[in-house]
Amino acid sequence: MRKPTSTRLLISLLTLVIAATAFWFWNRPSANRPETRAAIPVRVVKVKQEDVPRYVSTIGSVLSLHSVVIRAQVEGILTRLLVKEGQMVKQGDLLATLDDRAIRASLAQAQAQLEQSQAQLQVANVDLKRYRLLSTDNSVSRQTLDQQQALVNRLHATILGDQAAIAAAQVQLSYTQIRSPVSGRVGIRTVDEGNLLRGNDAQGLFSVTQIDPIGVEFSLPQKWLSTLQALVVNPAQAKVLAYVEGDGDSGGILLGEGRLTLIDNQISANTGTLRAKAEFDNPQLRLWPGQLVSLKIQTALDRAARVVPPTVVQRGIDQSFVYRVTGDTVESVPVQVLYQDSTLNVISGVEVNDVLVVDGQSRLKPGARVEVLNAATMLEPTRGAQP
Incomplete structure (x- = not known):
């Protein structure tokens, strides 16, 4: 009767040893197991080489280049009005007649x-x-x-x-024959036929305002004086873009493309700003006198610039840097931002066609292994600074 009891005891001891060995094997120190690093998913973009125009942004006010209030120069009864409100007229057109x-x-x-x-x-x-x-x-x-x-x-x-x-x-x-002194658009009429007009009447019949071409006046800090002076005398007139409801980078609607024509003859002592004027062809009448618009004035053109999206560049304690993909790992590369707007950065320190991380940098460090998610459809830098 003692032999079966010894056998069961031996089997129990063997089971306990096997369980302890398995427990030790699965819970042994990690230093004794080979380390496997998981790849970090990222999206990448190639460095492109493009000609990038530089712009300075400001707010401008649209104004007519020529606006005239039509008044009678002699006393007489207004016998005929030959134009309607809102009508486009040419210089010399007959507008009204007096007795x-x-x-x-x-x-x-x-x-x-x-x-x-x-x-x-x-x-x-x-x-x-x-x-x-x-x-x-x-x-x-x-x-x-x-x-x-x-x-x-x-x-x-x-x-x-x-x-x-x-x-x-x-x-x-x-x-007694009132003719238009300028080509433009007739405004709201203030006098009807049959009224007596005098030469000293303060109120005119209506106004005629030139709308095409049209001007936009704006102000910039005085530090831009030398830049604007160089742009005005340059035979290739500086391009000026006018937007409504934001600029082109933030979804604004492009109203027209003009050219810088004039800098005021003095700087405001109160605000430290200088006034300038741009002229726009306005055949579709998208710019209107008195309208406020967002302006982008082209100040320079960077030729063969290295262009990346803004999210590529990371801000370090001492300098900016980017993560460059080499094989299946990344390295940190210091760069200098030469120009930036809301859609692109012009940088130095990298080469054309270098593959840089554009999304997923928060988990990266130099030497980290990465998995490129968009390898088949490589993202390209979005051209900002384009109308």
């Missing part, structure tokens, strides 16, 4: 007076010629000849005065 009957009567009177003076001069010249013949044998006195000569001179002066009166009446008559 011209009184001025035409004055013109006719001046013309009749001229004809009368010319007839009197004709008679006086005949008498003067006769008196000169008679004076050779003293048939008339010298005094009579001189008086006749004075009469002829006076009639000459009278004719000049009559001609001036005719010219003045013709000018007054021309004022």
